Amino acid sequence: xxxxxxxxxxxxxxxxxxxxxxxxxxxxxxxxxxxxxxxxxxxxxxxxxxxxxxxxxxxxxxxxxxx
Numbered sequence: 001x002x003x004x005x006x007x008x009x010x011x012x013x014x015x016x017x018x019x020x021x022x023x024x025x026x027x028x029x030x031x032x033x034x035x036x037x038x039x040x041x042x043x044x045x046x047x048x049x050x051x052x053x054x055x056x057x058x059x060x061x062x063x064x065x066x067x
Contacts, residue, residue, distance in 0.1 A: 009053075012045060012048060012049070015041055015044055015045055015048075016038065016041035016042075016045070019037050019038075019040055019041035019044070020034075020037055020038075020041070022037075023037035
């Protein structure tokens, strides 16, 4: 299971690129805008890596107690 989790975590590297593409398509380019887009992508990554992914391990463990 460890290798599959590591390989699928590589998909998280696409998030900053997607955020930047959306920014460049939708808004006029400025230094302040680029920094804001990078901060948004960093916050999305942080939420996924430190909140959603670790909590996803706790859900099956909690359900296993009832089965």
